Amino acid sequence: MRDLATSQRVVCPCCEANLCEHKPNPVQRATAFSLAALAFYFVAHFFPFLSLEVGARSNEISLFRSAGALNDFGNPGLAFVVAVFIIAAPAALIGGSLYVLLPLLWGHALPGAKLVCRWVYDAGPWNMIEVFMLGILVSMLKLTKIATVHLGVSFWAFALLIVCLTASFGAIERLELWRRLEHAVGGLR
Amino acid sequence: MSVRSQRFPGHTAAARGLAACHVCGKVAPVDSGSCPRCGAGLHLRKPKSLQRTMALTLAACVLYVPANLLPVMTVESLTDGAEASSIIEGVVTFWTTGAYPVAVIIFIASIVIPILKILSILSLCMAARSNRRPIGATRIYRLTEIVGRWSMVDVFVVAILVSVVQLGTLMSIKPGPAALAFCSVVVLTMLAAHTFDQRLIWDAAGEQPDELK
Numbered sequence: 001m002r003d004l005a006t007s008q009r010v011v012c013p014c015c016e017a018n019l020c021e022h023k024p025n026p027v028q029r030a031t032a033f034s035l036a037a038l039a040f041y042f043v044a045h046f047f048p049f050l051s052l053e054v055g056a057r058s059n060e061i062s063l064f065r066s067a068g069a070l071n072d073f074g075n076p077g078l079a080f081v082v083a084v085f086i087i088a089a090p091a092a093l094i095g096g097s098l099y100v101l102l103p104l105l106w107g108h109a110l111p112g113a114k115l116v117c118r119w120v121y122d123a124g125p126w127n128m129i130e131v132f133m134l135g136i137l138v139s140m141l142k143l144t145k146i147a148t149v150h151l152g153v154s155f156w157a158f159a160l161l162i163v164c165l166t167a168s169f170g171a172i173e174r175l176e177l178w179r180r181l182e183h184a185v186g187g188l189r
Numbered sequence: 190m191s192v193r194s195q196r197f198p199g200h201t202a203a204a205r206g207l208a209a210c211h212v213c214g215k216v217a218p219v220d221s222g223s224c225p226r227c228g229a230g231l232h233l234r235k236p237k238s239l240q241r242t243m244a245l246t247l248a249a250c251v252l253y254v255p256a257n258l259l260p261v262m263t264v265e266s267l268t269d270g271a272e273a274s275s276i277i278e279g280v281v282t283f284w285t286t287g288a289y290p291v292a293v294i295i296f297i298a299s300i301v302i303p304i305l306k307i308l309s310i311l312s313l314c315m316a317a318r319s320n321r322r323p324i325g326a327t328r329i330y331r332l333t334e335i336v337g338r339w340s341m342v343d344v345f346v347v348a349i350l351v352s353v354v355q356l357g358t359l360m361s362i363k364p365g366p367a368a369l370a371f372c373s374v375v376v377l378t379m380l381a382a383h384t385f386d387q388r389l390i391w392d393a394a395g396e397q398p399d400e401l402k
Binding site: 014015016017050052054055057059061065066069070073075077078081082085086114117118121125128131132134135136138139141142143145146174175178182 | 347351369372
């Protein structure tokens with residue numbers, strides 16, 4: 001993997017899948033994007049993403065409170081869906097990847113790093129924040145007919161969170177991360 | 190060992206009893222049972238891949254019916270009373286009110302993608318039995334994996350509307366039973382795509398690039 005030059009990549013001769021390509025400073029870049037994602041995660045989840053005004057009444061809601069609100073209104077099923085796909089999965093991705101990546105900057109691995117790394121890649125497909133973002137836009141269009149709708153600050157943080165999470169996972173390849181992790185764990189023994 | 194070399198002919202890692210770990214990609218002897226690097230179970234192919242994929246897809250087919258027939262949400266307002274609508278009725282409403290882009294997005298995400306996804310998973314299961322164009326089937330598989338999650342958009346729209354539009358007697362929105370049924374369809378098809386081992390397509394084709402023969 002280290003022998004690949006810039007813009008070179010290895011491709012499967014059968015199915016043409018990308019096996020690996022040259023990525024500069026993978027751990028550093030992935031860590032940087034994960035840290036940025038962590039900051040955006042807090043803004044995106046604790047500030048209002050949509051506010052609604054009908055006459056004198058107004059209502060605004062943050063992502064973090066929306067799961068609780070769904071549960072309070074008697075929809076534990078939907079609350080669970082939002083809690084898992086929008087709150088827990090991205091949190092697991094960010095927290096887990098920082099747990100693995102930060103010590104790797106100095107060539108170390110924390111206890112259980114391998115298990116956490118497995119969880120991070122298992123959680124990957126269940127993180128649906130970009131789908132949720134489209135959902136916010138659609139429901140905004142649906143609501144403009146009945147009320148005045150404002151997008152909150154969290155909406156923009158959400159967009160940046162998507163960019164940073166995608167960039168973080170794009171900066172380092174799964175196989176490269178595992179190779180470095182194996183090296184770091186071996187160094188501890 | 191002889192059974193294995195019959196099933197995996199040629200100079201491949203599988204023919205020599207080497208498997209790549211599903212989790213971390215390390216190549217190790219499959220007879221050792223678990224990956225020396227990450228501890229995950231080692232298999233040449235995902236165990237019972239086709240049976241599991243078919244079972245999950247069938248479950249998704251069954252749930253697809255209530256997901257489309259039952260109401261996905263009910264709007265209760267002071268002026269119009271309670272009004273329940275299914276997914277397809279929601280699309281029609283958007284279309285008739287002139288919101289064409291939204292109507293198209295919801296139609297593709299909620300109606301077209303789930304059907305195409307179920308059909309393509311079934312066709313992949315066929316392709317894993319006998320297959321002449323493995324590269325085509327592989328492309329279908331990749332597309333299925335990428336596109337599937339976007340079907341969740343309608344479920345999220347309902348969740349957002351229900352949590353935001355709570356204005357007491359003036360107007361409130363309640364989710365219908367179809368929302369969770371639809372969510373289950375998406376989750377089941379995602380699991381079905383995940384349990385499918387795409388290398389089965391290439392096993393069925395028996396095709397290898399010249400340099401490996």
